[in-house]
Amino acid sequence: MSAIYPPDYRDVIAALEAKVRQMEQGSSTMSATPGPWRVVTNPHAPANFAVEAENGEYIGNVGVGFSESDARLIAAAPELLESLKSLMHGLDDYWQDQNPDAVAAARAAIAKAEGRS
Numbered sequence: 001m002s003a004i005y006p007p008d009y010r011d012v013i014a015a016l017e018a019k020v021r022q023m024e025q026g027s028s029t030m031s032a033t034p035g036p037w038r039v040v041t042n043p044h045a046p047a048n049f050a051v052e053a054e055n056g057e058y059i060g061n062v063g064v065g066f067s068e069s070d071a072r073l074i075a076a077a078p079e080l081l082e083s084l085k086s087l088m089h090g091l092d093d094y095w096q097d098q099n100p101d102a103v104a105a106a107r108a109a110i111a112k113a114e115g116r117s
Contacts, residue, residue: 033057035078039071051075081113 033053042048042061049071051059062071088106096103111117 033059035082037075037078039068039075077113081110085110 035053037051037053037059040050040052042050045061045064047064049062049066049068051062051071051074053059060074062074084106088103088110091103108117
């Protein structure tokens with residue numbers, strides 16, 4: 001776990017890291033908790049937000065001091081990954097040649113989300 005995350009964020013980061021480890025090699029399919037995810041109020045700590053799957057499975061808690069926008073970003077992760085992969089798949093050679101830094105950043109983000117970096 002990186003030291004840049006505040007202590008309240010550790011359970012969220014640990015849950016997301018666990019989900020990434022569960023991803024199949026070369027696939028963005030999350031075997032335990034597929035998206036989409038949503039933001040809910042934590043019933044045990046109403047001042048906090050939580051992220052859960054549509055089936056109600058708990059993903060993680062976004063602790064005190066973090067905003068609902070932090071929780072929304074975490075909840076959007078599966079859909080963001082799938083969207084980015086679709087965009088990358090559909091890029092033509094011209095666009096890739098004209099935007100090498102953006103393409104490299106997108107490939108690095110996908111690899112990070114899939115546990116390949």
